[in-house]
Amino acid sequence: ADPARQQAFDSAIEAGRKIEPQDWMPEAYRRTLVRQISQHAHSEVVGMLPEGNWITRAPSLRRKAILLAKVQDEGGHGLYLYSAAETLGVSRDELVEALLSGKAKYSSIFNYPALGWADMGCIGWLVDGAAIMNQIPLCRCSYGPYARAMIRICKEESFHQRQGYELMLALCRGTAAQKAMAQEALDRWWWPVVMMFGPSDAESVHSAQTMKWGIKRISNDDLRQKFIDATVPQAELLGLEIPDPHLKWNAERGHYDHGPIDWSEFWRVVDGDGPCNRERLETRRRAHANGAWVREAALAHARKRARRARQ
Ligand code: FAQ
Helix, strand or coil: CCHHHHHHHHHHHHHCCCECCCCCCCHHHHHHHHHHHHHHHHHHHHCHHHHHCCHHHCCCHHHHHHHHHHHHHHHHHHHHHHHHHHCCCCCHHHHHHHHHCCCCCCCHHHHCCCCCCHHHHHHHHHHHHHHHHHHCHHHHCCEHHHHHHHHHHHHHHHHHHHHHHHHHHHHHCCCHHHHHHHHHHHHHHHHHHHHCCCCCCCCCCCHHHHHHCCCCCCCHHHHHHHHHHHHHHHHHHHCCCCCCCCCEEECCCCEEECCCCCHHHHHHHHHHHCCCHHHHHHHHHHHHHHCHHHHHHHHHHHHHHHHHHHC
C-alpha cells in the first residue's frame, strides 16, 4: 500500500470527511462496504415479499394504496442501494447472482411469514422501526454514496413506521377480535425484530473495524437497547403486551432490561434454515427468471438508440 494514500484516507476518516468513489480506499474498506450495502439492498428486495403477499387482501382501498406505496418504496431503496454498491466497482449482475445462489445474506427478519393482516401493522411498526433505528446513524457513514442514500431512505422508512403504528392503533381500538389479532402478531414478531440488530457486541465480528472506519456509529447492542426503550411506551399506548416476562424498567441504568435472546434461532435463520428462507429465495429466483425478457428488451432498446445516435 502507498503510505501517502493511506494517510490521506486515515485523515479524512479522522476529520469526518466523506470518502467518495474516486478516492483511494483500503481494499478491506471497499469489501466491507460492498458486503454491507449489498446485503442491505438484498434485504429491501426480499423485504417486499412478506407484505407483497397481502396487497390483494388489504381490507380497504386506503389500506391497499398505502401498502402498495410502501412496497414500491422498498423496491426503490433496493435500487438506490445497488447503485451505491456499484460505485465500489462491483456489477449489479454479480450482486444479484450472489443473492440468488444463496451466497449473500439478507436480513433474518424476512424469513418469517406474514400470516395475518395485523402482520402488516407489526412489520411497519416494528421492522421499519428497527430499520430506522439502525439507518439514522448510517446517514453519517463515512462513505458518501451510502450516507446520502440513507437520508432519503430514512424519510421513507419513517412514513412506513407511522403507517404500521396507525394500523396497529386502528386494530387495538377496534373489536376484541381485532385487538387479539394485533396481540398475536406482536407475540410472533417481537423476538425476531429484537434479533434484527445482529449478534451481541461480544459476538459481532465486524463491529470493531467498521466503527473505526466510521461506517457503523452505534453498536448492535446499543441500537437494540434504544429500540426497546422507544418501543415499550408505544406498546403501552396500544394496550398490548410485549412477550418478554423479563422486560422491566431499570432506573439505575435508565433503560429497560430484557430477557435472554435465543441466539440459536437467530443463527439457524441466518444460515438458511428459518421458516421461509427457501420460499423467499425461490420466489426471487422465479421473479428474476420471469423478468429476463425485460432486461433483454431494455438492452436491445439501448443498442438501437446508440446506433441511431451514431447515424
Ligand atoms: N440478518 O459482525 P456483525 C430493511 C450477519 S432493514 C442476517 O454484527 P455487521 C428495511 C452479518 O451480516 C434490514 N444476517 O455484522 C425494510 C455478518 O455476516 P457476514 C436491513 C445478519 O455487518 C423494512 C454476521 O452476521 N438493514 O430491509 C444479521 O457489522 C420493512 C456477523 O454480524 C441493513 O442491512 C441479520 N439480522 O452488522 C424493508 C442495515 N445481523 O456478512 C422491507 C445495514 C448480522 O460476515 C420491509 N447493515 N448478520 O457473512 C448493518 O447495519 C449491519 O450490516 C448489521 C450487522 C447491523 C445488520
